[in-house]
Amino acid sequence: MKRILVGIKRVVDYNVRIRVRPDGSGVVTDGVKMSINPFDEIALEEALRIKERGGAEEVVVATVGPADCQQQLRTALAMGADRALHVQADGVLEPLTVARALLQLIEREQPLLVILGKQAIDDDNGQTGQVLAALWNRPQATYASKLELTGETARVTREVDAGLETLEIDLPAVITTDLRLNEPRYVKLPDIMKAKKKPLDTFTLAALGVEPRQQLKLVRFEPPPQRQKGIRVKDAAELVDALKKKGLL
Amino acid sequence: MSAKILIVAEHDGKKLNPSTAKCVTCARTLAGAQVTVAVLAAEAAPVASQAAQLSGVDRVVTVENPANLHALAAVLAPQVVALAAPFDIVLGPSTTFGKDLMARVAGLLEAPQVSDIMAIESAGRFRRPIYAGNAILTVEKAGEGKVVGTVRIASFEAAASGNSAAPIEKSTVSVTLPTHTRFISVSAAKSDRPDLQTAARVVSGGRALGSADGFKILYSLADRMGAAVGASRAAVDAGYAPNEMQVGQTGKIISPELYVAVGISGAIQHLTGIKDARTIVAINKDGEAPIFEVADFGLVGDLFQIIPEIERLIS
Ligand SMILES: Cc1cc2nc3c(=O)[nH]c(=O)nc-3n(C[C@H](O)[C@H](O)[C@H](O)COP(=O)(O)OP(=O)(O)OC[C@H]3O[C@@H](n4cnc5c(N)ncnc54)[C@H](O)[C@@H]3O)c2cc1C
Numbered sequence: 001m002k003r004i005l006v007g008i009k010r011v012v013d014y015n016v017r018i019r020v021r022p023d024g025s026g027v028v029t030d031g032v033k034m035s036i037n038p039f040d041e042i043a044l045e046e047a048l049r050i051k052e053r054g055g056a057e058e059v060v061v062a063t064v065g066p067a068d069c070q071q072q073l074r075t076a077l078a079m080g081a082d083r084a085l086h087v088q089a090d091g092v093l094e095p096l097t098v099a100r101a102l103l104q105l106i107e108r109e110q111p112l113l114v115i116l117g118k119q120a121i122d123d124d125n126g127q128t129g130q131v132l133a134a135l136w137n138r139p140q141a142t143y144a145s146k147l148e149l150t151g152e153t154a155r156v157t158r159e160v161d162a163g164l165e166t167l168e169i170d171l172p173a174v175i176t177t178d179l180r181l182n183e184p185r186y187v188k189l190p191d192i193m194k195a196k197k198k199p200l201d202t203f204t205l206a207a208l209g210v211e212p213r214q215q216l217k218l219v220r221f222e223p224p225p226q227r228q229k230g231i232r233v234k235d236a237a238e239l240v241d242a243l244k245k246k247g248l249l
Numbered sequence: 250m251s252a253k254i255l256i257v258a259e260h261d262g263k264k265l266n267p268s269t270a271k272c273v274t275c276a277r278t279l280a281g282a283q284v285t286v287a288v289l290a291a292e293a294a295p296v297a298s299q300a301a302q303l304s305g306v307d308r309v310v311t312v313e314n315p316a317n318l319h320a321l322a323a324v325l326a327p328q329v330v331a332l333a334a335p336f337d338i339v340l341g342p343s344t345t346f347g348k349d350l351m352a353r354v355a356g357l358l359e360a361p362q363v364s365d366i367m368a369i370e371s372a373g374r375f376r377r378p379i380y381a382g383n384a385i386l387t388v389e390k391a392g393e394g395k396v397v398g399t400v401r402i403a404s405f406e407a408a409a410s411g412n413s414a415a416p417i418e419k420s421t422v423s424v425t426l427p428t429h430t431r432f433i434s435v436s437a438a439k440s441d442r443p444d445l446q447t448a449a450r451v452v453s454g455g456r457a458l459g460s461a462d463g464f465k466i467l468y469s470l471a472d473r474m475g476a477a478v479g480a481s482r483a484a485v486d487a488g489y490a491p492n493e494m495q496v497g498q499t500g501k502i503i504s505p506e507l508y509v510a511v512g513i514s515g516a517i518q519h520l521t522g523i524k525d526a527r528t529i530v531a532i533n534k535d536g537e538a539p540i541f542e543v544a545d546f547g548l549v550g551d552l553f554q555i556i557p558e559i560e561r562l563i564s
C-alpha cells in the first residue's frame with residue numbers, strides 16, 4: 001500500500017506569550033494552550049492532498065511523547081489522517097531518540113514518503129527530519145515549498161537562503177515542510193466526531209527497542225535580555241535627524 | 250585540554266560565504282581552541298585560500314570531488330563524518346546550508362546537535378535561543394563524544410581576513426557517496442542590493458505595502474540608503490516579496506546596524522529575526538502595534554506618505 005507517514009509534535013501554541021519559570025527550570029506550560037506544531041499541520045495537509053490526487057492510499061500520523069499528545073493525534077485524524085501511532089515517552093526527547101522511534105515505525109509501515117516539519121516552534125531545533133534521513137540512509141529534502149511526486153522519484157522545491165532550489169530525489173525519502181508549501185484546512189465539527197472512531201495504536205519506546213538517551217543536559221532557562229524602551233518621533237524630518245545624529249544615515 | 254573544532258565552510262564554488270568567518274569567531278571564543286576549516290568542493294582552491302586568510306584559522310582541509318559541485322546534504326554529510334574523527338566539535342553556520350547539512354552529520358554520528366549556538370561557555374556548554382527567542386537555554390554535553398552545532402550567525406562578528414595564511418592540506422576521504430539526491434536548479438533573483446544577511450542597513454516591509462508594486466517605494470528608499478530589503482511573512486505569503494526576503498523565526502535572523510520596519514505589526518515570530526539589530530525604527534499607522542515596544546525610534550503615521558518623505562529628506 002502506498003503510504004505517507006507524517007510526524008506530529010505537540011507544542012505550545014504559537015500565539016502564547018512564553019514565560020520562563022522564575023527558577024530557570026523551564027518555561028511555563030501549566031494551563032497553556034497546546035497545538036499541533038504549525039509545520040506539522042502543513043506536512044499533514046500536503047500528505048492529504050497527495051492522497052486526494054491519488055498519489056497515496058493511506059496517511060498515517062505519528063507522535064512521540066506523553067499521553068497528552070493523543071489530543072493532537074485526534075486533531076490530525078479529524079483533519080483527515082487515516083490512522084495514528086502514538087509512541088509513549090516521557091521526559092526530554094532529543095531529536096535522535098525521536099528519529100530512532102520514527103525509524104522503527106517506518107520499518108513497520110514501509111511508507112513511500114515521510115513528511116515532517118522543518119522545525120518545531122518550541123525547541124526550534126530543526127533537526128529531526130535530517131537525523132531520520134541519515135539513520136534511514138535515504139534522501140532528504142528540507143524546507144519544501146513545492147512537492148511533485150513522479151512515480152519512483154519526487155521533485156522538491158526548497159526555500160534556501162539564495163532563493164528557490166529544486167532537487168530530484170529517489171523515493172522513499174524524508175521531506176520537511178516550509179510555510180509556503182500549502183495552507184492547512186480547518187477541521188470541521190462532524191470530522192471531530194468521526195475521528196474518535198479512527199484507529200490509534202500505542203507503543204512504548206521499549207517495545208520498539210529504542211532506549212531514550214539524553215546527550216544534552218538542560219542546565220538553565222533564562223528570559224532574553226530586554227531592549228531599552230525607545231522614543232517616539234513626530235515626523236519624518238525628526239526621524240531623519242535622529243538617525244543622522246547616530247551616524248546611521 | 251584544548252578543543253579541536255572543525256568548521257564546515259559554506260561557499261558557492263568561488264566565494265566563501267561570510268557565515269563561515271562568523272563560525273570562526275564563535276569557535277575562537279573558546280580559549281585555546283584549534284580551528285580547522287573544511288572546504289568540500291568540486292575545485293577547492295579559490296575558497297580554501299580565502300578560508301586560510303581568516304584570522305583565527307589554524308588549518309584548512311580540502312576535499313575535492315565533482316559530486317561536491319552543488320551542496321547536497323546527503324552527499325556532503327558522509328564526507329564531513331569522515332573528516333570529523335579527530336575533532337571534539339563540528340560546526341556549521343545556522344543558514345539553510347548549515348541547518349540542512351549539520352543535522353544529517355549529527356544523525357550519521359549519532360551525536361547530539363546544539364542548534365543556533367549564540368555563545369560557547371566551555372567545550373561542552375552552549376547557549377541557544379528557543380521558543381522564537383523568548384527563552385535562552387544553556388545546554389551541556391552529558392557524555393563523552395563529539396558535539397555537532399550550528400552557529401547563530403547574528404550573534405558573532407566575522408573574523409577578519411588577514412595577510413598571513415594558514416596551511417592548506419588536501420584530504421581524500423574514501424566513502425561511497427549516494428546518488429539518490431540530484432541537483433536540478435536554483436533560482437535566485439539577482440539584485441545589486443546588499444545581501445540581507447550581512448547588510449549594515451535593512452528596510453523591511455509588511456502586509457501594509459499591499460502589493461509587489463507597493464514594495465517599490467521601499468526598494469527606492471533602500472537604494473538611496475545603501476540598504477538591503479526584507480519582508481514579513483505576511484508580505485511574502487501574499488506574494489509581495491520573494492521568500493528569500495523573509496525575516497523572522499522561520500526566515501532570516503539578521504543583525505544590521507539599522508533596521509527599519511515599515512507597516513509591520515511586530516509579531517514575536519518577526520521580532521525573533523531582528524533581536525540583534527543595533528537600532529530599530531518602526532513606521533506604523535497604529536500607535537499600539539507591538540513593533541513599537543522594541544523600536545528605538547517610533548513614528549506613527551501612513552507609510553505611503555512617510556517613506557517618500559524620508560527619501561526626499563536624505564537625497
Ligand atoms: C525546553 C526544551 C529545550 C530542549 N532543547 C534541546 C536541545 O537543545 N537539544 C536537543 O537535542 N534536545 C532538546 N530538547 C529535547 C526536545 O525534547 C525535542 O523534543 C527534541 O529534541 C525534538 O526536537 P524538536 O522538537 O525541536 O524537533 P525539530 O527537529 O525541530 O522538529 C522537526 C519535526 O520533527 C518532527 N518531530 C519532532 N519531535 C517529534 C515528536 N516527538 N513526535 C513526532 N514528530 C516529531 C515534527 O514533524 C517536527 O515538525 C529540549 C526539550 C525542551 C523541553
Ligand SMILES: Cc1cc2nc3c(=O)[nH]c(=O)nc-3n(C[C@H](O)[C@H](O)[C@H](O)COP(=O)(O)OP(=O)(O)OC[C@H]3O[C@@H](n4cnc5c(N)ncnc54)[C@H](O)[C@@H]3O)c2cc1C
Binds near residue numbers: 121495501533
Ligand atoms: C510558525 C510560524 C512562523 C512564522 N514565522 C514568521 C517569520 O519568520 N517572519 C515573520 O515576519 N512572520 C512569521 N510568522 C507570522 C507572524 O505571526 C505574523 O503573522 C506576521 O509577521 C505579520 O506580518 P505583518 O506585520 O506584515 O502583517 P500584519 O500583522 O497584518 O501587520 C501589518 C501592519 O501594518 C500596519 N499598517 C497598515 N497600513 C499601514 C499604512 N498605510 N502605514 C503604516 N502602517 C500601516 C498595521 O497597523 C499593522 O500593524 C510566523 C507565524 C507562524 C505561525
